[in-house]
Amino acid sequence: MISIPSHSLKPIRALALVLALASGTFVSADPLLKSDAEIQNEFRDRATYVLDNAIERIDPSDTDAGGIYDLAVALNRGEHIDWARQRLRSYNETPSGSMFWMIPMVLLMQADGGNLTEEDWSFIQELWRTYYPYRGDTENHWLMYYTGLYLAAEMFPEAGTDAWYNGRSSAENMAEAKEYILDWVRITTSYGQGEYDSPRYIGEYTRPMALLAGWARDSELRQIGRMMMDYLILDFTVESLEGLHGGAQSRAYPREILRPALSVSMAHSWLFFGQGEFSPNASNTLVALSGYTPPPILYRIAHDRSEAYVHKELKRTRWRLRNVGADTFEVDGKRTRPVYKYSYVHPDYILGSSQGGLLQPIQQRTWNLIWREDEPLDKSNTFFALHPYSSPKEGMMYFPSDWDTVTDLIARSKADYDTEDKLIGGSKYEYIVQHKSALIGLYDIPEGTRFPLINTFFSRDLEHRTEDPSGWIFAQGGPVYIGYYPMAPGEWKPVDWTGLMAGGAGGWFSANFVEWSEGSESYVSYDLKNGYVLQVAPVRDFDSFEDFKRAVRALPLETSVEPVPSVRFTSLEGAELEVRYKEPLIVDGKAIRTEDWMLYDGPFARAERESQTLDIIYGSERYHLDFIQRRIESSISSEQ
Amino acid sequence: MKSIYRFILPLGLALSLTSQADTEPTLFAALAMTKAQEASSLPTDSGLFIYDRHSDSWDTIGPEILFMNSIAVDPKDPDTIFIACGNGIVRSQDGGKSWRQVTGWRESDVMRIAIDPEDSSHIYAASVWGVNVSRDGGESWENANRGLHETWSRPIVVDQRQTRRVLVGTEAGLYESKDRAREWQRVAHSPWVPVLDLQRSATDLDTWLMATEGQGVFISRDDGRKWTSVVPELAESNIYSVSIDPADPDRMIAGGWDVGVWVSSDGGKSWQGRGEGLASPNVTAVTFDALGSGRIWASTFEEGTFYSDDLGRSWQHDERLDGAYVFDLSFAPLRR
Structure with a gap:
């Protein structure tokens, strides 16, 4: 599928393109062939x-x-x-x-x-x-x-x-x-x-x-x-x-x-x-x-999304200059903290996450879901939640600014940083775990915290949004069904309920915000000990939306917020998940050890921590980058 | 005693600060113009401004670089000027006609620079990444964080009585080195608090003032060994800047956020708020006139710089620095 708008081409080049298409030199039917x-x-x-x-x-x-x-x-x-x-x-x-x-x-x-x-x-x-x-x-x-x-x-x-x-x-x-x-x-x-x-x-x-x-x-x-x-x-x-x-990201804009x-x-x-x-x-x-x-x-x-896969990565925070925390490690005298990324890449969607916490200043996307759309440019094909945290302590962790001015100066360019209805940012009170198509978010927000709420984004492009008596909220986004179970009640609000972005805050920063957000809603929950369970699934795996809802309702689920938020949940994939706030996820009785996380760990890419190499893999093809020797090796194995 | 200081010491001070016949202590402001900064992460302007008291004018000095934080001048050679800035350290050896970046990529976000008054080949730089030291007049630099529990550093001072002794204010309090920054030890009787400014009396070298983040003002009367909190009203405030009158060690000022300017006329025993007349209670920098006139200067966050000739009872607005976020307001012995 070539998407060059032919009307914008010079006539002679448009003709060349048509000829190329006709001769098959520009595109083949199956990209993988x-x-x-x-x-x-x-x-x-x-x-x-x-x-x-x-x-x-x-x-x-x-x-x-x-x-x-x-x-x-x-x-x-x-x-x-x-x-x-x-x-x-x-x-x-x-x-x-x-x-x-x-x-x-x-x-x-x-x-x-x-x-x-x-x-x-x-x-x-x-x-x-x-x-x-x-x-x-x-x-x-x-x-x-x-x-x-x-x-x-x-x-x-x-x-x-x-x-x-x-x-x-x-x-x-x-x-x-x-x-x-x-x-x-x-x-x-x-x-x-x-x-x-x-x-x-x-x-x-x-x-x-x-x-x-x-x-x-x-x-x-x-x-x-x-x-x-x-x-x-x-x-x-x-x-x-x-x-x-898709996946967790360090920086993004509205x-x-x-x-x-x-x-x-x-x-x-x-x-x-x-x-x-x-x-x-x-x-x-x-x-x-x-x-x-x-x-x-x-x-x-x-191009190959024929099979779903789990892809894990190790990234790190920016260098921390203050308030570095005990969970950091040092490289050449500078402190940083590991970021554990987990993405489930399905032919129809990507659900990806990092562990939560203050991994980046200002623009962190701790987790999100995106799904395939035939015409994606006009779609808000995403689902996510966050605790809208802001603090001078976070700002000073990463910027050489002062306590009393750092938040103000950040907001000069990132206008929504210090607002309760923002759609981006990390929180030190947020903890996220994921196993394939199931994700659990837990929050333990102290009294007195600025913006004591959880904001979950429900796109206008979701269909069939249903608040089920079971406590689940169901919806469909394109080819994916979504089941969202809030651990505490919430209320529906328009996105940007403070009106800051609609009011044009930050100039270019909020340009087109209304066009992009109008009709979407936020599910806002004010309980301080809180959390949610997200279970998504491809539409193609169910006969109907009702089938999906029935299947999710039947999943074993126990939640508690005392003494800290915790969840026991059996996912649609049959995995028994157990997690307490800030403790390792247990899958089928076995705790997940992030200490062993590789730099890249997935079917298409593998790299050990501190290796300065990367193996790119596709079927029998292997493309090896060696940054120590400054060498590329490309090979095709006879064994699959 | 106070009156003696007021009338005799200025002469000695002026002599000490003007060791070169054609230099004089000159007020400078290292600043960024942030008030007009809209929809941008960068200020509209930034630089070093110096005040010419003879013509009552502000002029810029140095290259136009964003995030200039301070300067230091070689006490033995006023043509050698160092700029502490986001890019590291920039040096002039011809009185500001030409400049050269003397640090590399490992040094950045330098906040303050201190030069050994006896041997100016020893130069110390405090940055948000720790301390860097040069032992060859700024040609090369090395990391000097050994012994620091937290590396974020701001004020740094060389003890003029024993120049192997260097003090640096860090996120974890005050540290001292007795071997020219090869090793640091925490000053035992000092508060565990981020140190934002550190000033020593020019005439009573045993007296120091410390400005802190969240715990107000501390004073030492035994050359920096023991520190005690003063100004109970400011005990939970962020104090960004302190100064001691070089003409009278009993006269002190402190400026901070939401507290304006506080002054003491009795060596720190009692303090009075003197913020009325300032356009904002948010003060980022204060200093006494180095020439001993008793004038005090105070810069507010984006609302202008002010001066007072009656210890803050009344203020005059110098509108030429309006809109600025002043990181350092102090005097340096620049060539006239």
Whole structure:
């Protein structure tokens, strides 16, 4: 299924596409039967389309408008050169954005196609001499900063200390940047990313890595760029469903929460795997220019959802600088805490979770359910719950700010952080366990806690929502049935019941919020000792909704909130689950030991903790990334 | 005694702070313009502002970098200036004409810098990740967290009487090193509390003041060995900044959140709230005039910086820093 809107193509390219479709060179009926060459040819066609589209977006008569990534494409293609040179100057009247400035500037410098003049280069070099970018306060900021600095300096290897904003020579800047980049790779492939699985910020990682893969003259960094692109795409792909990014996530915004298809992950899925629909995206533009091509094994993993599977991952929190807690471990003098991710990836849905607690500041998605939709762009195909926690203690755990200002300053950009009806964020009083299609959330919220409530999101796209006398709330979301058992009563409220987001708080942050949320509801429960049981199942496994409800009602379930919340539940899959607040989940009498968690543990990916390697597996294919040797090994076994 | 300090010590102080004929103690504000920060995680502006008392003007110094937290000037060479900032440490060796980042990727979010007054090759930096030390004038830096229970650090001071002794305020209280930050020991008789500021009297070197998060103000009268809480009214407050009048060690000020400015005229025995006249009770930085005029300065969170010539009984509003979140307001011996 190709989703390029043909009306937006140039006539000649539209004709080429039709011919390609007719000749079968662009798409085969079954994605899993495609050859490596077919997969790579199709990828290159989509990449070409991305660049064509970038050129089409340019209005050469308006030198004050136009994206900087599109500018890079124009230079690379040798089209609209006069516009590009003038836009380069108008864009840089007052440089800003730090690493968000560095990456596209390096892109256009590297990909200029020989179309920048000496005068242009002088202008660019003066920018690097005078504009002092901030290194930032997140993992993606630092990676973009150092990748941008490295590649900019590599273009002028002999430049001295007076050529750069920071008074360091090209050689010094390259040495520092390379050391950081390699350390980031070591940490990531040993302990997991701190800013993990973000459906938006995945682009903040693929852009710098594709830059390295495409343009680094240093062969080691060029290889690292390619390998980390493979790594990052695999990391997302194994928890994706037709491009929708499932599972627990470190950071997301209302946009991706309420409309899972409106994500950078989804845009990447179109480029990498032909899933979903095309939408212009800066990260895709950069990747398309870089020449990076993902290995075909990733395409097959993305498309093969013939069987449900459990995929587990070990990630970590951001580095904690204060209030680090006893459950943390130290890496090179910095403290972090393991994040145990568990995802059940079914052909029709993904239910994924992490253990709860303060794993990330502000934008943590502790757990969520997403389901497949034929037209996902307009759907709010998600289900989740949370305790809306906010605290200066959390802010200071991760940011170098003060007690009295940190919450205020966070809310300047993340407007909903300190509101009771927010839809995102972790809580120190939340504990989540999961076994396949069953998930249990337990809460023990102390008296006096800000926002003492649990908020469960019920999408407007759920059908047949029923409050059953048994205590279960049943609903259907596309191809999945949902049974939700609240341990304490609640009340229905509109999403955004404070009206903060509808009122436009945070500007861009709440733009379109009403459109995305209107009609959805929150189930709000104010009991402090609280919890819920979630049981989902594919519609295809039942004759009817009534059958599903009957089956769930019949499941053994005991709940208690004293002395701490606890649940005993036998799931539809027949597993006997037992859990008390903040104690290990017991499945069929055996306690789950997270201490043994691997970095990747699933049918498509395996990696030991601290191994700096990753095995990507599909059937008899094996694709091995070795970050110690900087080596990729690809093999096909004769044994299945 | 007080009057003697008021009229005699300023001369000595001025001499000590102006060891170079063409330098003078200069008020600086390390700040970020946060009030106009809307729908963004970054302030609209940031930088180091220095006050020229001769022309009554504020000017910026140093490169434009976000999140500048403080500066330190080499007492033996006023042309050598260090900036503590989010990116690490930036140094000038020509009085601010050119700058160079002297730290690498392992150092960041530096809050304060202290320079050994006898041997300025020894430089100490406190950051949210702990202490970094340079033993070659800032050319290279190493981690110096050995002995710290919690690494988050803010104020750092070199003892001018015994320069191997360094004190640092951390999340877990006050720590002391007697070997130039190679090893830290917790100061036994000090509170277990995050330390936000640490100031020593310029004229009575046994007297120190400490500002804390959540436990108000502490004083030491025995050179930092024993600490006792003062100002019962502030005992649960976040106090961000303290200062002792260099011309009179009996005169002290403290500024904090929701408490405005508190002053003492009797060496910390009694304190009075003097926040009336400030545009906000949320004070992030205070300082006494280093030239000994007795003037006090106070910066409120985003609502402007104020000064008072009558120990806070009345305040004048300096509107030029309105909208700022001032991280450090202090004096440094800058070249005129």
